[in-house]
Every structure is written in C-alpha cells, then in structure tokens.
Amino acid sequence: MTHPFRDVAVVGVFNTHQARRLPGHDSSSIALEAALGALADAGIDAGDVDGVVGQAAADAVLELGLGPCVRRPNGLGIPAIVDAAALIATGQCRVVLVLAGGAGLRSHGSAAPWTTPPNELVAGFGLFTAAEFALMARRHMVTYGTTELQLATAAAVIRTNGHHNPEAVYHGRGPFGPEDILASPLVAEPFHLLDCATVSEGGCALVLARADIARQDGRAVWILGCGSDSYGPAYTVAPVWDFTPRPGVRPAGWVGAGAAQASFAMAGLGPGDVDVAEFYDPFSFEIIRQLEAYGFCEPGEGGPMVESGAIGPGGALPVTTDGGTMSYSHPGIAAQQFQRVTRGVQQLRGECPTMQVDGAEVALCSNGGSGALFTDVLLLGKERP
Amino acid sequence: MSTTDAGLLSPPPPGFPVPRPSERSEPFWSGAREGRLVLPYCSACGARALRAFAVCPQCTATALAWEESAGRGTLYSWTVVWRPPHPGFVVPYAPAVVTLDEGWWFLSAVVGCAPDQLREGLDLQVEFHPASDDLVLPYFRPVA
Numbered sequence: 001m002t003h004p005f006r007d008v009a010v011v012g013v014f015n016t017h018q019a020r021r022l023p024g025h026d027s028s029s030i031a032l033e034a035a036l037g038a039l040a041d042a043g044i045d046a047g048d049v050d051g052v053v054g055q056a057a058a059d060a061v062l063e064l065g066l067g068p069c070v071r072r073p074n075g076l077g078i079p080a081i082v083d084a085a086a087l088i089a090t091g092q093c094r095v096v097l098v099l100a101g102g103a104g105l106r107s108h109g110s111a112a113p114w115t116t117p118p119n120e121l122v123a124g125f126g127l128f129t130a131a132e133f134a135l136m137a138r139r140h141m142v143t144y145g146t147t148e149l150q151l152a153t154a155a156a157v158i159r160t161n162g163h164h165n166p167e168a169v170y171h172g173r174g175p176f177g178p179e180d181i182l183a184s185p186l187v188a189e190p191f192h193l194l195d196c197a198t199v200s201e202g203g204c205a206l207v208l209a210r211a212d213i214a215r216q217d218g219r220a221v222w223i224l225g226c227g228s229d230s231y232g233p234a235y236t237v238a239p240v241w242d243f244t245p246r247p248g249v250r251p252a253g254w255v256g257a258g259a260a261q262a263s264f265a266m267a268g269l270g271p272g273d274v275d276v277a278e279f280y281d282p283f284s285f286e287i288i289r290q291l292e293a294y295g296f297c298e299p300g301e302g303g304p305m306v307e308s309g310a311i312g313p314g315g316a317l318p319v320t321t322d323g324g325t326m327s328y329s330h331p332g333i334a335a336q337q338f339q340r341v342t343r344g345v346q347q348l349r350g351e352c353p354t355m356q357v358d359g360a361e362v363a364l365c366s367n368g369g370s371g372a373l374f375t376d377v378l379l380l381g382k383e384r385p
Numbered sequence: 386m387s388t389t390d391a392g393l394l395s396p397p398p399p400g401f402p403v404p405r406p407s408e409r410s411e412p413f414w415s416g417a418r419e420g421r422l423v424l425p426y427c428s429a430c431g432a433r434a435l436r437a438f439a440v441c442p443q444c445t446a447t448a449l450a451w452e453e454s455a456g457r458g459t460l461y462s463w464t465v466v467w468r469p470p471h472p473g474f475v476v477p478y479a480p481a482v483v484t485l486d487e488g489w490w491f492l493s494a495v496v497g498c499a500p501d502q503l504r505e506g507l508d509l510q511v512e513f514h515p516a517s518d519d520l521v522l523p524y525f526r527p528v529a
Contacts, residue, residue: 119404120404120405120406120407120410121404121410121436121492122492123402123403123404123405124401124402124403124404124516124520124522125478125480125492125493125494125522126397126401126466126469126470126471126474126478126480126494127470127480127492128469128470130464130466130468131464131466131480134464135462135463135464135480135481135482136462138462138463138464139461139462139482142462142505185467185468186465186467186468187466187467187468188464188465188466188467188468189464189465189466189467189500190464191464193468236436237435237436237492238435238482238490238491238492239482240435240461240462240482240490241462243435243490245442245443246442246443247443
C-alpha cells in the first residue's frame with residue numbers, strides 16, 4: 001500500500017528570534033515573520049501558497065495576499081501539521097503554510113496563560129500547570145520509585161542543550177547538572193523551578209508541498225507516521241494517572257502510547273529505529289514518562305534510562321536537542337509545539353548549529369503531556385516513504 | 386504571599402480566586418454549603434464520574450444523578466505548592482487527588498498535617514471551609 005504521505009514533503013522551516021519579550025510584535029506579526037522565513041527556506045514564493053493552517057491563518061491570508069485560498073484557523077501543534085499534510089495528500093492544496101506566533105500575551109506572572117483556564121473543579125484548590133503535572137509525576141514516583149534526582153537529570157540534559165544553543169532564550173545560562181536543578185526553588189513538589197518550562201515569545205512556521213514541487217536538493221523531510229491521543233480537556237478535571245474512560249482502555253498516565261504505536265505502524269518502524277527524540281518538555285518528568293509510553297523502555301525504567309546517560313549528547317537517544325520549552329523557547333500555545341517539529345526537520349537535514357545527531361535519519365517529535373491529558377506524536381524521516 | 390505559621394497545611398482564608406459554579410454542578414455546590422460531599426454518578430451504570438456529565442462516559446446514558454459520599458478515602462497523589470498562581474493561596478498548600486471509598490477520584494487539598502506527613506494511602510476525612518460569602522469548599526484531613 002502506498003504511504004498516505006508519500007507525496008507530501010516538508011520543504012521549509014523557520015523560527016524567528018525568540019526572547020522573553022519581543023517589543024513591537026503581536027502574535028500575528030511574529031507569525032507572519034516566521035512564515036516569510038519558512039517560505040524563503042523552501043525557495044517558494046508566497047503567491048504559490050494555496051492553503052494556510054494555524055490560529056493566525058486568516059490574518060496570513062490577508063496580509064500575504066493569498067486569497068482566495070484554503071484556511072484551517074484552529075490548528076495547534078502536530079495535529080495542525082498533519083492537517084496540512086492531509087490537504088496536500090487529498091489533492092486540496094499544493095503548497096501549505098503552517099504558522100504560529102506568541103507575543104504580547106503575558107498579562108502577569110510566569111505561568112503560561114493558556115494553561116490556566118478558570119474552572120470550578122480545580123481553581124479553588126490553587127491548581128495550575130505545574131501542580132497538575134506534579135500530580136501525575138507523584139503517582140509515577142509512588143508506583144515505580146522514580147526519584148527527584150532522575151527528574152532533575154532529565155531537566156539538566158535539556159537545559160544544557162539550550163545552554164549550548166546560541167538561538168535559545170536561555171543560551172549560556174549553564175551548563176547544568178542535576179544538583180543545579182535540585183538547588184532551584186521548589187514550585188510544586190516534586191518540581192523545582194528548573195524542572196519547568198519557561199514562558200517566552202517568538203514565531204514559528206513550516207511549509208509543506210507536493211513532492212513534485214519540492215526543490216530536488218535533498219533537504220526535503222518526510223512524514224513517516226503520526227498519531228494523537230486525548231483523554232479530555234486539559235486543566236479542567238483531576239489529573240489521575242489511573243483514570244480509564246471506559247473499561248479495558250489504557251490509563252490516562254499512558255497518554256501518547258497509542259499515538260506512538262499508530263505512528264510506528266504507519267512508518268513500519270519501531271522505537272529502535274529512532275535516532276533523535278524531539279520530545280515536548282513541559283516538565284522534566286514528562287521526558288521519563290514519554291520514554292516509557294512510546295516504548296523506548298519498559299514501564300518504570302524511564303528514570304534509570306535517563307540516569308544511564310542515554311538521552312544526552314552521544315547517547316542512544318538524544319532528547320530535545322535545542323533546549324526545548326525549558327531553555328530554547330515557549331512562545332504562545334501553538335508555536336512552541338511546532339518547534340519540536342522544526343527541530344526534528346533540522347536534525348534530519350543535518351543543519352542544527354548545536355547538538356546535531358550525526359547521520360540522523362528518523363526523528364520522533366511530540367507535543368502535550370499527561371497533566372494536559374493529550375499527546376501527539378510525529379515521526380519524520382530523511383527517506384521518502 | 387504569606388506562609389502558614391505552625392507548619393501545618395491549612396485552607397487559605399477567603400480572598401483567593403473562587404470557582405465560578407456552573408449550573409450543571411449546582412448539587413455539588415449546594416451540598417458543600419450544607420457540609421455534605423455530593424458527587425456525580427450515573428444512575429444507569431453506577432459509574433462515579435470525574436465531573437457532572439451530559440452523557441455518561443461509561444455507558445452513554447443521559448442519567449446524571451447525585452449521591453452523598455461519606456467523605457472517607459485515601460491519598461492517591463499530591464503536590465506541595467510553594468509558588469502559588471495567586472497570592473491568596475497561602476503556601477505551602479497541598480492539592481491532592483483522593484480516592485473516595487465509594488470509588489470517586491476527587492481533586493481537593495489536604496489540610497491538618499505537615500507536608501512531610503503526606504504519603505500514598507494516607508487515610509483522609511472530608512471537612513468544609515468557606516471560600517467566600519456564598520461558596521464552601523471540601524478539604525481533606527488525615528484521620529487521627
């Protein structure tokens with residue numbers, strides 16, 4: 001059977017400058033800057049775009065003068081990229097722009113505002129993102145003996161990746177060891193400040209095109225597999241590891257396991273084929289959880305796998321090589337999710353300025369996490385499926 | 386931000402952001418005002434729900450019903466918060482998931498013990514504290 005995305009190439013990616021704040025920008029303007037960058041990277045004229053995906057899609061259609069064209073205005077993260085690919089695979093579009101930006105959003109504090117919806121069942125108990133994820137992490141620690149040191153080790157690896165990355169918002173702040181993470185102030189136990197994502201601003205865009213339109217220069221990257229798991233709305237009900245919506249289904253703590261299985265099945269690959277894992281890293285524990293949920297190790301072995309050095313530079317499975325949401329950037333609700341994919345593309349092209357995994361041919365990218373009750377997975381490859 | 390004095394976890398005094406009750410969850414809120422823990426379940430299949438539903442996630446019946454829990458359970462998971470989302474929450478405080486004896490998982494906070502006394506399986510009993518002039522919230526205290 002022909003692969004559903006055989007004729008879809010990822011041909012352009014671009015991240016704008018990322019910073020704690022980008023004065024003069026709003027989410028739309030920084031997304032458009034990213035879009036122009038991604039089109040330049042692809043060598044495609046804006047006039048050739050016939051589909052736009054992302055929350056800023058309608059703005060982009062107007063400002064880039066693309067109308068009339070297809071628009072998908074509700075897209076977030078990996079599902080938006082898969083929607084873009086489907087527009088091409090089904091013949092609705094030839095060139096699709098996926099864009100997002102976050103700027104001028106922060107009203108107060110350091111919690112990402114889109115992660116703290118007011119809700120009658122959680123708001124009164126002082127819940128917020130870190131506390132929600134902590135409730136999942138604690139249950140894993142109770143069940144499997146996972147330790148704070150193992151969590152801190154995962155955070156130290158990712159923050160050190162960001163330390164080396166000249167494009168990271170927190171470039172040059174390290175290097176970090178687990179002891180540095182543990183010495184930072186407690187936020188919501190078991191999480192210290194440096195176990196948590198940051199909040200910043202920036203834009204991100206990708207261009208997908210029909211394979212025959214893509215430049216034949218070997219830089220195209222291909223979608224090998226995708227999957228998506230949700231257990232319900234994020235941040236509005238108790239995050240319970242063992243919650244099963246119906247009898248016989250996998251508990252919520254394993255959210256993403258099905259997404260990974262679907263991705264590997266579509267690709268005809270397994271966890272052992274992945275060269276680099278651009279994991280979404282909202283909190284350190286989620287790295288350990290994803291290693292287990294995606295099948296890179298057995299349940300309960302994620303902590304020991306992190307301690308073994310496997311996820312660091314030169315390890316068997318380097319993780320979140322740009323520094324992720326902890327150190328690279330965490331701009332807005334959508335751009336930061338796309339950025340796991342843009343980094344995966346850069347790894348497969350061999351174009352990462354730092355932490356390039358030599359000869360990487362397959363990258364796994366992810367979004368979401370247990371505290372948010374959803375996880376999306378995208379498998380990218382250097383070879384056309 | 387203020388901190389507790391005696392080292393014991395306690396409910397914050399009124400002044401923290403209060404929930405906005407929905408119409409669907411009204412039995413929970415009116416029960417709490419009377420010092421009763423009234424929770425949603427499905428009268429068709431008996432499922433204990435995470436929240437009031439329009440359709441039962443287990444059996445698809447439109448059979449939302451409410452039942453009073455005895456308010457006894459055990460600690461399933463918890464966190465101790467040191468950086469609150471709002472200064473009205475007095476740190477440290479301990480949001481927790483409680484496994485109630487009737488089968489519900491209930492999100493609340495533990496009070497009446499020190500943070501280092503929190504452990505999986507801790508026996509807990511509900512108690513009620515005012516959150517505002519017209520809202521009362523259920524908290525859980527270790528059983529002596």
